[in-house]
Amino acid sequence: MKITRLFVLCSLSFALVFASVYPLCARAPKTEKITFSSNRDGNWEIYVMNPDGSDQVNLTRHKAADYSAVWSPTGEHILFVSNRDGLRDLFLMDADGRNVRRVFKKKAQRVEPTWAPDGQRIAYHAEMPQWSIQTGTIHGIGGAQVALAEAQGGNPSWSPDGEEIAFVAGAHSRRIYIAELRSRTKRAFLPNEASWMYGPAWSPDGTKLAFSWLKWGLGGRDTIHVANRDGSGLKQIGKPALGIFQLAWSPDGEKLVYTAEVVDRDRQIVTIDLQTRRKKQLTRRGLNLTPSWFNPAFATLPVEPQPQLLTTVWGKMKAD
Numbered sequence: 001m002k003i004t005r006l007f008v009l010c011s012l013s014f015a016l017v018f019a020s021v022y023p024l025c026a027r028a029p030k031t032e033k034i035t036f037s038s039n040r041d042g043n044w045e046i047y048v049m050n051p052d053g054s055d056q057v058n059l060t061r062h063k064a065a066d067y068s069a070v071w072s073p074t075g076e077h078i079l080f081v082s083n084r085d086g087l088r089d090l091f092l093m094d095a096d097g098r099n100v101r102r103v104f105k106k107k108a109q110r111v112e113p114t115w116a117p118d119g120q121r122i123a124y125h126a127e128m129p130q131w132s133i134q135t136g137t138i139h140g141i142g143g144a145q146v147a148l149a150e151a152q153g154g155n156p157s158w159s160p161d162g163e164e165i166a167f168v169a170g171a172h173s174r175r176i177y178i179a180e181l182r183s184r185t186k187r188a189f190l191p192n193e194a195s196w197m198y199g200p201a202w203s204p205d206g207t208k209l210a211f212s213w214l215k216w217g218l219g220g221r222d223t224i225h226v227a228n229r230d231g232s233g234l235k236q237i238g239k240p241a242l243g244i245f246q247l248a249w250s251p252d253g254e255k256l257v258y259t260a261e262v263v264d265r266d267r268q269i270v271t272i273d274l275q276t277r278r279k280k281q282l283t284r285r286g287l288n289l290t291p292s293w294f295n296p297a298f299a300t301l302p303v304e305p306q307p308q309l310l311t312t313v314w315g316k317m318k319a320d
Contacts, residue, residue, distance in 0.1 A: 026094040028075030032295045034257060035059075035078060036269050037067035040286030046080055046097070051250070051271070051293070053282030059097030066091075068112055071294040072138075073119045079103070079138070081111050090124060092138065104140040112154045117162050117300065125154030125167075133167050133179065146179045147186050157200050157209075166200035166209060176200045176211060190231050198222075201247040201256075204298065210237070210256055212244040224256065224272070238277050243267065246290050251298035257282075257291040 032051050037044055041058070044065040049056040060066040064084035071078060075095055082091045090103040090110045104110070109127040116122065119138070123146065126134045131151045136142035146156075149169040156167045165179045166189065173195035179186045189200070189209065196214035203210065203226075210226045221240035224247065227233055243261030250257065250271075260270040262281065269282045269291050 026076040026099070028095055028296055028299065029294065030296060034291050034293050035069040035071060036283070036288050036291045037069060038283065038286050038288045046078065049282065059093070068290045070113055070115060070292045072115055073117055074299050075294045075296060079113045079115065079122060081113065103138060104136070112156060114156050114158045116158045117160050123156040123158050123165050125149060125156060133165060147177065155199050157202050159202050160204060160206035166202065168198055168200070170195060174198055190227065190234065199245055199247045201249055203249055204251055204253045210247050210249065212247060215240065237274060238272055238279065248292050250293050251295040257293055259289050259291065
């Protein structure tokens with residue numbers, strides 16, 4: 001009888017921890033969605049829309065500034081930046097905007113989040129105290145420095161195989177670097193090309209990087225470029241524009257979505273088809289930034305977390 005009661009108590013405790021770490025009410029969208037941030041109502045909020053720009057819905061509705069939203073690999077959660085507790089820091093919410101919570105208990109300036117493909121780890125640009133690329137877990141554990149990156153750098157993007165993080169650094173010019181997590185080394189991406197590259201984004205299959213490149217010879221205009229992981233096969237996508245920022249791939253790898261400066265200081269969300277080079281502007285009201293694309297057909301993780309990861313998290317939670 002005592003053993004049975006002990007088993008029940010242990011099971012209930014495990015279930016409570018499991019539910020607190022993985023809210024049971026979180027559900028991924030059943031159709032493709034793009035998240036983005038917009039100030040159309042006079043305040044920065046997180047919105048979601050269909051890939052054709054229809055059905056634009058405000059998820060956050062908070063007086064703070066909310067932006068830089070990124071879908072989790074399963075689409076159940078959205079990681080974003082908010083200053084609702086003072087400093088710009090990382091928050092997590094369910095896909096429908098509910099259950100908003102801080103990622104880290106200890107406050108710090110953390111921005112530009114990106115997910116690891118396992119859905120457990122994240123990388124971000126943080127001031128700790130120097131600006132650097134950091135990694136941690138979605139449960140607020142960790143804070144390991146990957147590489148220094150000035151306040152004007154950052155833009156981390158975690159590779160689909162989980163082995164590398166692309167980011168931007170350089171005090172007087174901007175260049176893309178790739179940090180190899182196992183060897184703890186970094187290398188310059190396209191080291192023989194001119195600098196001023198921004199916003200690296202891995203293709204869904206991990207074979208390519210897309211990025212924005214400021215070309216001074218083109219009158220200070222930005223261009224989208226794509227190159228293979230090793231730097232080969234460099235090619236320009238579309239024509240130069242006033243500004244191109246914050247690129248992300250469609251999950252099928254056929255399109256890019258990004259922030260474009262369509263006219264001076266008017267930034268909108270745009271998609272471009274990589275085959276036809278056809279563009280489509282998705283937003284028109286206010287300033288619109290930081291798109292992220294989710295398609296349930298390409299969700300790669302099971303709904304349930306891996307038990308060994310949960311056990312590790314539980315042990316670290318107790319230690320804290």
